[in-house]
Amino acid sequence: MAIRMFSSSTRSIPELGNVPNHLAVIMDGNGRWAKKRFLPRVAGHQQGVETVRRLVKACIERGIGYLTLFAFSSENWRRPTEEVSFLMSLFVAALEREIGRLHANGVRLHVIGDLSAFEPRLIDLIRRGESLTASNDKLTLTIAANYGGRWDLMQAFNGLVLAYPEKAGVYTEADLEPFLAMNYAPEPDLFIRTGGEQRISNFLLWQLAYCELYFTDQFWPDFDEVTLDGAIASFRKRERRFGRTSEQLLPAVPPAPTFKADTRNV
Ligand code: IPE
Ligand code: IPE
Numbered sequence: 001m002a003i004r005m006f007s008s009s010t011r012s013i014p015e016l017g018n019v020p021n022h023l024a025v026i027m028d029g030n031g032r033w034a035k036k037r038f039l040p041r042v043a044g045h046q047q048g049v050e051t052v053r054r055l056v057k058a059c060i061e062r063g064i065g066y067l068t069l070f071a072f073s074s075e076n077w078r079r080p081t082e083e084v085s086f087l088m089s090l091f092v093a094a095l096e097r098e099i100g101r102l103h104a105n106g107v108r109l110h111v112i113g114d115l116s117a118f119e120p121r122l123i124d125l126i127r128r129g130e131s132l133t134a135s136n137d138k139l140t141l142t143i144a145a146n147y148g149g150r151w152d153l154m155q156a157f158n159g160l161v162l163a164y165p166e167k168a169g170v171y172t173e174a175d176l177e178p179f180l181a182m183n184y185a186p187e188p189d190l191f192i193r194t195g196g197e198q199r200i201s202n203f204l205l206w207q208l209a210y211c212e213l214y215f216t217d218q219f220w221p222d223f224d225e226v227t228l229d230g231a232i233a234s235f236r237k238r239e240r241r242f243g244r245t246s247e248q249l250l251p252a253v254p255p256a257p258t259f260k261a262d263t264r265n266v
């Protein structure tokens, strides 16, 4: 799978394929999955890691180039302290356990978000995982951790202003994009949210501009290949117009052949 840099759906029409090139997922419903089984919420998070492992494999098998997973939002710090610290330890444990396997499977890892809030051990693990897998090109797996779409836009604006103060007042979309946390990836073409809620919850605000949205009631620990294929089938049926009309998308029809009347025997 070729590595493609940021491509903008508002400045050019993206190349379209049968399978999404970039899948972005809000993995929601872990707590309710656990509650339904009379288990503590954290059991749902633990089970959710297994779903991530299966999804990475399924994406590679389907030729999806980029997978971006929302693991912890900038607002998730509002949760009870015990749940937050469990999630942090789970992140550390999952990275320690999975990084070798990800590397062996040709996965390039990126973590986006404000990492400064994490403990040094976690930051170090992330950085080591990213550099170990930097030249892999089967699948780019991005984990959004302490990520918020507004945080991303603000850090990008600030980066841009500091880099080019003389352009204030005339910045363009193309000027901003290199400063976004996911500047190495094309925009997502398919977004899936599990758990029944139909909202973006401060995920990729800039990049979802023309993304196809798919919502399922299934809780994240139950998410499987069948649901993934259902979402891809729905994606395939959609007409992606990017602002144009349906008629503009029809293949050009060759002009009808003209018949000359045979008048010799008249
Ligand atoms: C998603 O599941 C995981 C995180 C936000 C970390 P939730 O923990 O939000 O599960 P529900 O929505 O409460 O069921
Ligand atoms: C969104 O889920 C964030 C992640 C999945 C990491 P939430 O469970 O935090 O979203 P809200 O609060 O229901 O919008």
Ligand code: MG
Binding pocket: 028, 029, 030, 195
């Ligand atoms: Mg939730």
